[in-house]
Amino acid sequence: MNTVRAAMRETAPPALFVVVLLALWELWAGQSTSRNPVLPAPSRIWHALVDTAPLLPSHVRTTLTETAVGVLLGVSTGVIVAVVVSGWPLARRVLHPLLVASQTVPIQVLAPLLVLWAGFGLAPKIIVVALVVFFPVTVSTTAGLQNVDLEYIELIRSFGGGRAVLLRMVMIPAALPPLFAGLRISLTYAVAGAVIGESIGATSGLGLYIARSQRAFRYDQVFVGVAVVTVLSMVLFSLVSVLAWVLCPWQRQTDRST
Secondary structure, three states: OOHHHHHHHHHHHHHHHHHHHHHHHHHHOOOOOOOOOOOOHHHHHHHHHHOOOOOHHHHHHHHHHHHHHHHHHHHHHHHHHHHHHHHHHHHHHHHHHHHHHOOOOOHHHHHHHHHHOOOOHHHHHHHHHHHHHHHHHHHHHHHHHHHHHHHHHHHHHHOOOOHHHHHHHHHHHHHHHHHHHHHHHHHHHHHHHHHHHHOOOOOOOHHHHHHHHHHHOHHHHHHHHHHHHHHHHHHHHHHHHHHHHHHHHHHHHHHOOO
C-alpha cells in the first residue's frame, strides 16, 4: 500500500499538469481557425491518430527494429572502446580526441551522407542510432572503470583472485551503473536519431510517416508521429531503468541509504 501511495504521489502532479496543459491547448486552438492547421487542437490530433492507426504498426515496427539493432551495436562498441581506453593509457590519448571530435558533427548533417553511402535500407538508420548511443555509453563506462576503488582490487588480489574474479567481482559491478546511466541518456535521442534518418530516405518508419504528413500539410498527423516517438522513447527509457534495477541490486541499497 505504501508503494502504491508513493507511486501516486510521484505520478499525480505531472499527470495533472499534462491534463491542464492539454485543456488550455484545446481552448487556445479553438479560438482561431487560422492557427488550427499549424497547431491543431488535441482533439484533432486524436482523430488523426484514430484515422491513421492501421498505418502506424508497420512504421513503428521499422523504427523499433532500427533502434534496437543500433542500440545493441552502439552499446557493444562503446563498452569495448571503454575497456580499451580505461586499460591502456596510450589508447586513451589516441582515441579520446577522436571521440570528442566525433560529437562535433550534427546527426542532421551526417544522416544524408549515410543514406548516400549505405542506401535507403535499414543500415544508415542503424548507424545513426549506434552513433547516438556510442558516445554516452563509452564516456560513462570509461568513468566507471577508471573510478574503481583500488582497495577492492588489492583485496581481491590478496585473496588470490585472478583476472576473471576481479572482472566479475569488481570491474563489472563498478561499470554497470554508469553504463546504464549513459544508456538512459542516449535512449532519449536514439528513436529520434532513427526518425531523422528515415525522414531523409526510407521506405518505412515513423520518420517517413512524419515527412509525408508534413509534405501533405497534415500537421495533425505530424503531431501523431511526434507523440508516438515520445511514447516509444519513454518506454525504452523505462525498460532500461527496470533492467538497471534488476542487474544492480547493490545500487538499490545505495539509493535507499541516501
